[in-house]
Amino acid sequence: MADELVRDFLLGFIKLHILYHAKQEPVFGQEFKNELKRHGYDISFGTLYxxxxxxxxxxxxxxxxxxxxxxxxxYYSITRKGTNALERSKAKAKELFDELFMTE
Amino acid sequence: MADELVRDFLLGFIKLHILYHAKQEPVFGQEFKNELKRHGYDISFGTLYxxxxxxxxxxxxxxxxxxxxxxxxxYYSITRKGTNALERSKAKAKELFDELFMTE
DNA sequence: TATGTCGTTATCGGGAAGCGATAATATGAA
DNA sequence: TTCATATTATCGCTTCCCGATAACGACATA
Structure with missing residues (x-):
């Protein structure tokens, strides 16, 4: 129902999310999946890998x-290219999120 | 390249975005597309409609x-069900966005 | 050596989504 | 009647999602 909207959001967000984590420390699939689940989000390996x-x-x-x-x-860690992409995308995503959503 | 990340984000975000706008005032496809484009985002009608x-x-x-x-x-406008879904999803999306991304 | 166990990664197949291209629609103008 | 135009709709191909299932790799046990 309404959760579909949140799921779509999560799915569109997940690459940035992965890069963000991989920037802090190396990440592997199983752990990442578990952490998402701890936050209440369930993403299958068929999607994640x-x-x-x-x-x-x-x-x-x-x-x-x-x-x-x-x-x-x-263990996946971020590359320089990934870092650049993350920073630029992050800025734009925040802009999108704020400008078009939190303007009330 | 890196824009793919932003595009994914936008696509996951677009339903919330549409609902948000439809809550302010009735929206129609062409106009919505144009406004996105003004912000630098191009989404085809084959996706939008x-x-x-x-x-x-x-x-x-x-x-x-x-x-x-x-x-x-x-002209599309939001329903009560849509309003409820929007409010709840918005809260969760913000939570996700902040908690898992802007924590630095 | 052989077999079993288990955490972890990989892939398959069907259905859904994204999207460029193209068509259809409806109305006013010429 | 025909034409132009703004707007919406749909087709077909590609890519993505995801549950189910398989495969892998190292260690343990015997």
Missing amino acids: PIFHKLQRNGYLKVEQKNVRGKIRK | PIFHKLQRNGYLKVEQKNVRGKIRK
Whole structure:
């Protein structure tokens, strides 16, 4: 119902969100999914992984495999290109959000 | 490139944006598209109209035809259901935006 | 060696969404 | 009647979403 609107918002927002986190510290899929869920948002791996892959393919993220307790994780961290994209997009997104929404 | 990120954001945001505007005053497609463009965002009718239709189909918008200088316009205005959805979604969207993004 | 376990990542297939291109509509003007 | 124009509608292709399912890789156990 109305939650569809919030979900759309989240989905449109998620790449920025990922880049933002990957800028703070390396992030891997499972953890990211869990953190979203803690905040009440459930995004399937069928959605999440292709997004990570695309961000990497486009040069916004770089990946490094690590073996943690016998399990392989792919830690994604932001690249310079990703940082630039994030900063510029962030500014525009905020502008959009404020200008067209919080003007009341 | 990086604009893809902003575009995704806009697309996820657009239903809320439409509802917000339709709450201020009745809105029609052409005008809405032009206003977006003035702000630098180009969204095709092939994207826009189906969104209007869906919002109407789901009861968030109601439509009224008007003849303006010999041309037919479909003015969309928000319903009570749409208002409720907007308010609740807006709160959550702001929460998401702030909490997960502007925390630096 | 072989098998099992488990956290994690990867992919498939069907349905929905995005979008450029094109058509349809309705009215007033010529 | 025909034309021009503003506006809305739809088609077909591509891409995206996402639940379900598979695959992987290292360690443990025997």
